[in-house]
Amino acid sequence: MLPPIFGVLFDGIAYGMLLFVLSVGLSVTLGLMNFVNLAHCAFAMVGGYVTVTLVNTYNWPFIATLPVAFIVTALISVVFERVFYRRLYRASDLDQVLLTIGLAFVSVAVAAYFFGTLQQPIPTPAFLRGSQQVLGLGLGNYRIFLIVTALIVTVLVVAGLEYTRFGAMVRAAVDNQRMASGLGINVDATFAITFAIGSGLAGLGGALAIEIVGLDPSFSFTYLVYVLIVVAVGGLGSIAGSFIAAMLIGISDIAGKYYFPELGAFLIYLVMIAVLLWKPSGLFGKR
Amino acid sequence: MADVPLTPRAYLQAQSRWTPVEIAFWLATLLPFWLLPDYLSLASQVAITALFALSLDILLGYAGVVSLGHAAFFGIGAYTAGLFSKFVWGAPLPGLLVAAIVSAASGFVVSLIVARFRHFTLIMLTLGIGLLMQEIANRAHWLTGGSDGLQGISINKVLGAFNFDLYGYTAYGYSLAVLFILFLCARRIVHSPFGLALRGIRENWTRMPAIGAPSRAHVRMAFTIAAAMAGIAGALLTQTTQSAALESISFGRSADVLVMLVLGGAGRLYGGLIGAAIFMVARDQFSGIAPQYWYFWIGLLLIGVVMFLPNGILGGLSALAARWRKS
Amino acid sequence: MEKVVTATPEIALSTRGLSKQFGSLAVTQDVTIDLPKGVRYALIGPNGAGKTTLINLITGMLKPDGGSILLGADDVTSLEPQQRVTRGLARTFQINTLFPSLNPLEAVTLAVAERRREAGEFWTSLSSHAESIEEAYGILARLKLGEVCYQPTRQLPYGRQRLLEIALALATRPKVLLLDEPAAGVPQEESGDIFEAVANLSNDLTLLFIEHDMHVVFRFASHIIVLVGGAIFTQGSPAEISADPRVREVYLGTRQHG
Ligand SMILES: Nc1ncnc2c1ncn2[C@@H]1O[C@H](COP(=O)(O)OP(=O)(O)OP(=O)(O)O)[C@@H](O)[C@H]1O
Ligand SMILES: [Mg+2]
Numbered sequence: 001m002l003p004p005i006f007g008v009l010f011d012g013i014a015y016g017m018l019l020f021v022l023s024v025g026l027s028v029t030l031g032l033m034n035f036v037n038l039a040h041c042a043f044a045m046v047g048g049y050v051t052v053t054l055v056n057t058y059n060w061p062f063i064a065t066l067p068v069a070f071i072v073t074a075l076i077s078v079v080f081e082r083v084f085y086r087r088l089y090r091a092s093d094l095d096q097v098l099l100t101i102g103l104a105f106v107s108v109a110v111a112a113y114f115f116g117t118l119q120q121p122i123p124t125p126a127f128l129r130g131s132q133q134v135l136g137l138g139l140g141n142y143r144i145f146l147i148v149t150a151l152i153v154t155v156l157v158v159a160g161l162e163y164t165r166f167g168a169m170v171r172a173a174v175d176n177q178r179m180a181s182g183l184g185i186n187v188d189a190t191f192a193i194t195f196a197i198g199s200g201l202a203g204l205g206g207a208l209a210i211e212i213v214g215l216d217p218s219f220s221f222t223y224l225v226y227v228l229i230v231v232a233v234g235g236l237g238s239i240a241g242s243f244i245a246a247m248l249i250g251i252s253d254i255a256g257k258y259y260f261p262e263l264g265a266f267l268i269y270l271v272m273i274a275v276l277l278w279k280p281s282g283l284f285g286k287r
Numbered sequence: 288m289a290d291v292p293l294t295p296r297a298y299l300q301a302q303s304r305w306t307p308v309e310i311a312f313w314l315a316t317l318l319p320f321w322l323l324p325d326y327l328s329l330a331s332q333v334a335i336t337a338l339f340a341l342s343l344d345i346l347l348g349y350a351g352v353v354s355l356g357h358a359a360f361f362g363i364g365a366y367t368a369g370l371f372s373k374f375v376w377g378a379p380l381p382g383l384l385v386a387a388i389v390s391a392a393s394g395f396v397v398s399l400i401v402a403r404f405r406h407f408t409l410i411m412l413t414l415g416i417g418l419l420m421q422e423i424a425n426r427a428h429w430l431t432g433g434s435d436g437l438q439g440i441s442i443n444k445v446l447g448a449f450n451f452d453l454y455g456y457t458a459y460g461y462s463l464a465v466l467f468i469l470f471l472c473a474r475r476i477v478h479s480p481f482g483l484a485l486r487g488i489r490e491n492w493t494r495m496p497a498i499g500a501p502s503r504a505h506v507r508m509a510f511t512i513a514a515a516m517a518g519i520a521g522a523l524l525t526q527t528t529q530s531a532a533l534e535s536i537s538f539g540r541s542a543d544v545l546v547m548l549v550l551g552g553a554g555r556l557y558g559g560l561i562g563a564a565i566f567m568v569a570r571d572q573f574s575g576i577a578p579q580y581w582y583f584w585i586g587l588l589l590i591g592v593v594m595f596l597p598n599g600i601l602g603g604l605s606a607l608a609a610r611w612r613k614s
Numbered sequence: 615m616e617k618v619v620t621a622t623p624e625i626a627l628s629t630r631g632l633s634k635q636f637g638s639l640a641v642t643q644d645v646t647i648d649l650p651k652g653v654r655y656a657l658i659g660p661n662g663a664g665k666t667t668l669i670n671l672i673t674g675m676l677k678p679d680g681g682s683i684l685l686g687a688d689d690v691t692s693l694e695p696q697q698r699v700t701r702g703l704a705r706t707f708q709i710n711t712l713f714p715s716l717n718p719l720e721a722v723t724l725a726v727a728e729r730r731r732e733a734g735e736f737w738t739s740l741s742s743h744a745e746s747i748e749e750a751y752g753i754l755a756r757l758k759l760g761e762v763c764y765q766p767t768r769q770l771p772y773g774r775q776r777l778l779e780i781a782l783a784l785a786t787r788p789k790v791l792l793l794d795e796p797a798a799g800v801p802q803e804e805s806g807d808i809f810e811a812v813a814n815l816s817n818d819l820t821l822l823f824i825e826h827d828m829h830v831v832f833r834f835a836s837h838i839i840v841l842v843g844g845a846i847f848t849q850g851s852p853a854e855i856s857a858d859p860r861v862r863e864v865y866l867g868t869r870q871h872g
Contacts, residue, residue, distance in 0.1 A: 036407055084590070091593075093406050094353050098549055099593040101542060105586025112579040175637070217579060225418065232411040264426060269419040273412065277400060280408050295719055295751045298764055299741040480727045480743060481736035483716075487724050490713035497673065497711070498725040499699035499786050500733065508734065 007137045008258050009251065014143035016250025017150030018212055022205035023227040023234075024157060024242050025198020031174045031237015033191050035085060036093050038100040040202055041224040042107035047073045047203025048215040049115060055123030062125045066149075066207055073203025078196040085195070086188075104220045111217035120215040128211070142211050149208065153201065158239060170194055174237040226253075229272045235282025245283060303478035312557065316463055320456070327455030333567045334462035335523045340548045340559025341466075341473055342516030347545075348553030349477055350509045351489030352401075353410055355541055356417020357517060359397070362424060362536020364390045364518025369437040369531035370430070377443040379526050383465065386522030387515045394514020395507065402506040405492060417541050424536050436532040440525065451527065458527040465523055469516055473556060476512065485509055489554070546585055549592055552599025561600060623650035625686070626820035627703070627790045632671055632681035634664075634844075641667045642678070643845040649790065654821045656835035658828075660864070664844040665824045666708055669792050673705045674698050685790065700729075702789035706779040708798050708824070714768035718759050718778050721767065722750040725785035750785060757781050757811050773804045780811060791815070793823035797830075809834060832856060840864075 026040040047069035054060040088096050128145055131138040161167035169190050173180040181187050230249055234241030249268050256267035319330040339361055346352045364386040371382045401412050424431045432438055444450050449457040476482050484505050487495055495502040525531045551562025596603050627649040634642040641664040649655055657665050670676040672683055674695035682691040690698050713721045726746045727733040754763050757777045762770055797805035809830055825831050832852045839849040842864050855861055
């Protein structure tokens with residue numbers, strides 16, 4: 001028999017995994033272009049609505065919608081990248097903040113227009129409901145599924161960055177942009193593709209998040225804060241940093257809500273401020 | 288451009304001279320008393336919000352410091368004024384003073400942290416601190432009333448003579464007077480050597496140390512001044528509405544003030560005032576529509592301003608005026 | 615130069631075993647130099663040799679991995695960049711690092727006001743600081759920037775902007791001035807103006823300048839340091855350096871291909 005703390009830990013890890021999938025794309029694009037993208041969670045929301053629509057309207061199986069959520073979000077994001085983001089790579093942080101807050105505002109309204117402001121019904125299939133009894137702990141099936149999926153994503157992302165030619169270009173560009181473009185790497189195209197993949201992952205995260213945190217138009221902002229905190233704590237452009245930060249924030253948030261419900265979101269804000277004061281560029285930041 | 292070459296001093300003096308447009312602007316702020324007596328409460332809200340935007344202009348428009356948590360100081364001022372009236376003294380002016388001192392002190396403490404950073408870290412820290420303050424105000428129910436708002440505020444007559452009336456004569460007169468006085472202060476600050484240093488920080492953070500400038504000390508000072516002004520704006524809201532709510536310290540308010548300032552044009556003192564007026568009046572006119580659709584238009588506006596009108600309305604107007612003068 | 619040196623000259627600036635790595639790239643390796651007071655040194659070396667990095671280290675814009683920096687007799691290694699400026703160490707930038715929307719008068723007045731510790735005053739009007747303004751205008755006039763001093767910096771011709779780089783540095787009243795390619799990117803016929811301005815600087819000023827044009831180097835420098843791959847390759851008088859075949863090979867060789 002394990003004490004309930006392990007259950008809290010398990011939930012925290014599952015939540016952390018979700019945060020990692022949601023935030024890893026933002027971390028890489030921020031590291032690559034220093035672009036402050038506050039519309040990242042708007043892309044995550046797109047993925048969520050793709051899945052909801054496919055399951056509820058077209059009766060697709062939930063699992064089959066996940067790759068579609070990824071692809072549709074990636075495609076939409078690349079359009080935005082070409083039309084809006086690209087023009088502001090050299091602009092001030094303020095302009096980037098304003099543009100992307102603007103996009104996030106618009107996304108909220110568009111989602112409300114098409115889907116209403118209510119929480120979406122949860123499209124998870126029966127076999128992902130319920131839980132497994134392990135050493136006296138009830139581990140939710142969906143959370144197990146979430147952890148496995150997130151681990152697969154992590155492996156794919158890390159392998160993609162470590163072992164492919166494209167990954168090497170991304171790493172070179174994150175490391176030293178001046179040198180990378182000197183070596184003939186097309187930083188612009190590299191960024192567009194990375195942006196698409198990163199947003200696609202956010203879309204996947206948005207789809208996976210429905211069961212855990214729900215989906216309504218305010219998603220663009222509610223989870224933005226979590227994602228930004230993960231990125232800030234982990235350090236821009238660091239996959240390992242994002243992973244560890246996501247775990248840290250996921251576990252602190254769940255544990256905080258379980259043991260100190262009166263504190264609310266206090267704990268994670270404090271964690272972030274403390275980490276930034278201790279290491280201004282995050283736990284694994286390079287700058 | 289003048290035809291006769293100016294001496295350097297005369298040139299700098301001319302930069303800070305009052306223009307007829309400015310004088311006309313301030314005279315126009317008196318018009319609502321006669322022309323729009325039914326809208327004086329709204330006018331008072333506009334003046335308060337304009338003061339808040341002006342405070343952000345010093346930080347963002349002049350020093351180039353992006354803050355996503357400026358409402359923290361507005362809220363601190365609002366709650367301080369409310370608590371002061373409830374537990375100490377209901378006189379408005381001492382309330383403003385205490386709110387200014389408390390928010391300036393909080394601003395100074397926060398500046399010790401944030402003045403060391405730029406870019407993403409700075410944005411995250413201001414956002415985080417803003418959210419933290421909001422959460423504190425929400426959780427400290429015993430002190431702030433949490434989401435119910437602070438109850439039991441009662442404010443005495445302004446200067447012992449003017450009661451806060453139902454029509455908002457006193458509210459608007461009081462808010463406008465405070466706004467004007469603080470505007471004069473802000474105007475003085477931006478035309479001082481310190482104001483020039485802030486512009487230097489905005490224009491080139493890397494160069495400043497190379498000319499021997501202690502940029503961080505300057506940013507701390509700017510942050511403290513801006514926090515004090517924001518706190519006074521918050522206190523005005525509490526006093527004129529006799530209430531203080533969580534909304535005054537929320538992220539939404541931080542985002543709104545940023546939108547107003549950028550819409551009007553940052554770094555020109557009047558941008559925030561004009562942006563606040565347009566924003567508040569528009570919101571009043573469209574108060575029937577659901578908030579998410581209101582933010583749809585704000586979002587479009589932001590995208591439009593960033594893409595097509597980088598210096599806001601005033602920037603656009605002055606560019607037009609320059610072109611017109613040339614031709 | 616006199617042949618017989620009786621006393622060791624007073625040293626204005628020196629570095630001791632300075633080193634810096636960017637990742638695995640060693641951009642500064644064990645650099646030890648001494649600049650005697652009032653001399654004009656040139657720092658030369660092929661592109662990417664680490665010249666700008668060395669200036670960044672000396673001025674504190676980068677933190678060295680090892681070694682120390684002395685200004686006069688004082689160790690300034692742990693001081694912030696602006697504290698070093700206050701002690702008389704100024705620099706210019708290879709790539710214009712100016713205040714685009716300020717005009718030269720405002721920019722230089724700001725630098726003067728910072729030096730005179732007036733820039734923290736927020737309750738006095740800028741135009742009341744007559745002495746600072748006059749001093750700033752004097753510097754601008756000396757560098758032939760007087761007639762453009764009300765134009766926003768971003769509208770100035772590039773050559774004028776290079777002069778403004780120098781004006782900003784001079785406004786700090788430096789004892790030691792480091793010039794990073796003051797005429798970089800300026801057409802040949804205009805670069806004369808810039809070096810004329812440099813040549814007219816006070817003789818008390820200790821000067822280290824980076825420059826690729828060897829004619830200019832031989833004309834203005836009394837001593838030349840050659841940096842290759844982040845390390846000091848050799849140093850000596852212009853005559854010694856121009857006679858050194860290895861320098862020709864290393865330096866001029868790469869330049870011609872680049
Ligand atoms: N911030 C940085 N991060 C990583 N590498 C850098 C950085 N700054 C410079 N480098 C690298 O360090 C080396 C030295 O650069 P530096 O600018 O000091 O050369 P330099 O001698 O001034 O060259 P140039 O004559 O082109 O101005 C170069 O290979 C450059 O790419
Ligand atoms: Mg260089």
